[in-house]
Amino acid sequence: MTSDAPRPRSPRGPRITRVDDAGQPARTLNGPREVALEVLRALDEREAFLQPALEAASARAQLDARDRGLAHELVSGVTRFQTRLDHALVPKLSRGLEATDPALLRILRLGVYQLFFLTRVPDHAVLHQANDQARQIGQDPAARFVNGVLRAVQREGEHLPEGPSAHALSVRHGHPEWLVTRWLEELGPEQAEALLRANNLPAPLTVRIHGDPTAATAAVEAEGGRLTPTRLVPGAYHLDHPSPFHSPSFAQSLWRVQDDAAQVVALLAAPRQGDRVWDVCAAPGGKSRHLADLLGGTGSLLSTDTHKGKVERLRETLADAPGIAVRLHDATRPLEGERFDVVVLDAPCSGLGTLRRHPEVRWRRDPAAILALAELQRKMLDAVAGAVSPGGVLVYSVCTPMREEGPEQVAAFLARHAEFTLEAPTSPHVDLAPMTEAPGFIRTWPHAHGMDAFFAARLRRAA
Numbered sequence: 086m087t088s089d090a091p092r093p094r095s096p097r098g099p100r101i102t103r104v105d106d107a108g109q110p111a112r113t114l115n116g117p118r119e120v121a122l123e124v125l126r127a128l129d130e131r132e133a134f135l136q137p138a139l140e141a142a143s144a145r146a147q148l149d150a151r152d153r154g155l156a157h158e159l160v161s162g163v164t165r166f167q168t169r170l171d172h173a174l175v176p177k178l179s180r181g182l183e184a185t186d187p188a189l190l191r192i193l194r195l196g197v198y199q200l201f202f203l204t205r206v207p208d209h210a211v212l213h214q215a216n217d218q219a220r221q222i223g224q225d226p227a228a229r230f231v232n233g234v235l236r237a238v239q240r241e242g243e244h245l246p247e248g249p250s251a252h253a254l255s256v257r258h259g260h261p262e263w264l265v266t267r268w269l270e271e272l273g274p275e276q277a278e279a280l281l282r283a284n285n286l287p288a289p290l291t292v293r294i295h296g297d298p299t300a301a302t303a304a305v306e307a308e309g310g311r312l313t314p315t316r317l318v319p320g321a322y323h324l325d326h327p328s329p330f331h332s333p334s335f336a337q338s339l340w341r342v343q344d345d346a347a348q349v350v351a352l353l354a355a356p357r358q359g360d361r362v363w364d365v366c367a368a369p370g371g372k373s374r375h376l377a378d379l380l381g382g383t384g385s386l387l388s389t390d391t392h393k394g395k396v397e398r399l400r401e402t403l404a405d406a407p408g409i410a411v412r413l414h415d416a417t418r419p420l421e422g423e424r425f426d427v428v429v430l431d432a433p434c435s436g437l438g439t440l441r442r443h444p445e446v447r448w449r450r451d452p453a454a455i456l457a458l459a460e461l462q463r464k465m466l467d468a469v470a471g472a473v474s475p476g477g478v479l480v481y482s483v484c485t486p487m488r489e490e491g492p493e494q495v496a497a498f499l500a501r502h503a504e505f506t507l508e509a510p511t512s513p514h515v516d517l518a519p520m521t522e523a524p525g526f527i528r529t530w531p532h533a534h535g536m537d538a539f540f541a542a543r544l545r546r547a548a
Contacts (some may be wrong), residue, residue, distance in 0.1 A: 351372055
């Protein structure tokens, strides 16, 4: 810590006597900043993902729409730009980040984010709020500690590292340095930085129309909303709506949330009328509905998932979709005695292609986790391959740009299974050329295509 701020009196900042001791009832959350701190705590302790945690805390605090928006901005911003905020804090913490009490560190990050990013909030209001939050946690010593650090940050301002190094890009754009290094190696400095920037932009609400697009458009416009077709995927729309999930059009299932990259998976599978189709990891159900629409009431569709809870929700989601069989099945095991014309494996993955929507995921993954997920995907691919009929199609997809989970996974599968070949990605429903990379993989990127980073491959079994 600099000489301008009080020196912490213990390895974790000031010695604090907590007001909200463990075992006591959860205290009332007052306002968007307290909601933000509660959600950041849940994220740090990996109790939840950002969006459901934010919805629960906002409801508990009875926030109106405006304050919900502010709470979302605070939580998303602190989560996205954690390395950038910490870059400003480290010189002010003589014992470093790791030795700072986690609760006080969250208050500091929240304060720095407001000082640097929320220009409409006066600095004195940021400092006052942070002092109050610290005092609730650790009384006066904590408040003095937080006040001293934030005033030092306020005086000195922000000084970011320049250049294309992994460290500089990690600080400027709030991504783990190991991940930045990987994308620099694969994409080069210009494209890597474009991807980092895109990951920090809020993703549009993208939906798929169920039924007549004209009727859905009219209904949404009557509610004060607007549907805009996406650039590359027919049937996908960006929805701008004042209250989308409390609207009659949503209640009537005129549209369903599904990123356009996720919609490409079903379009790449392109089942023909009468085909037998297996959606292997089907939860939450959007892909199964899309496949059912493409089948047009013909053929058959089996939707399975590995987890009991997901299967129960899948049954609820697909209850009004006739002709879809829902079953619990461990995707790492073969499905004995059944064959399908089309098998779709949208496998569990690192989710690093969805950072626009789920910024917390970047801090929950590391190289070891990527390898573990790749091993799970390998087991699933080997297990489901036997269910593909001769001449049938296996579509493999993941919502991540990591090569171990995408191109390298498919290359290794083809080396083990000579009966399969990589097929040129074509579809009667969509032009896949803008999304195709050699030797025939579908890869989408936020900075290039305006959608989540997805990988997909269409594999044909020999007749």
